[in-house]
Amino acid sequence: VTEPQPVLLVVDDDLGIVRLIDRFARTLGFEVVTAACGQEAMAKLESDKAAVALVDLRMPDADGLEVLRRIRAADPNCQVILMTGDGSIDTAIEAIKLGAMDYLGKPLEFERLKQLLSGARDHMETLASLDLPSGNQPDISDLPLRDARGVHTHLLSDVERDHITRVLRGTAGNKKAAAQLLGVSRRALYRKLDRLGLR
């Protein structure tokens, strides 16, 4: 008997990106299901039991954060990764607070995505090997990836650091321009750089 493949739900209205992720995730052993909008995503989640959902922050019918919130409420075992081409630090932090596994920039960082998907797959396999009676599966968010409130506390600063580093690279190190893109004052950006050890 072959093991059923974990399902990755990709929610993005850009067909080109969806096809690329489909091609990539299949090489990692995922079955890929796609949805072009928030509403379709919820329907697919119900019919396909996704282990992981990769959600674009910007979609025609819904905000990705809202889709994240709805997926987490409907199926806490489904890990959600958000992706976006831009976005403020606040959005990145909000995503993690709402229970997202991580927040990826666009163009997609495939190495990072590979790590996340492999991690999620290993996690599913560990759960399956515990051989718990169905209906008695532990909520993945109870496992030590998160603290008691379901927040990846160790990741919050990582998310911030990655995000700021990415934006600074885009502005060729210009901090004033970076602060503008990040939606914070220049002074606040300097404080964050100090705190994250980036100065």
Next chain:
Amino acid sequence: MSDSRVFVHDMKNVLGIVIGYSNLLLDELPADDPHRADVDEIRKAGDAALELVDRWAAPVPEELK
């Protein structure tokens, strides 16, 4: 969202596809495949275009205005 931000967003998505498929091919092609160098050129051009878009999109600092 302003027209220029929509343009940047869409342009990054398109370039992401060019770079993404190049990376997939480079991962999968055997080390001695004669096409590797060509695919690598496509990826490098994609990376360079992405950098241009980022530079174009960055706000112009006051001191340079």
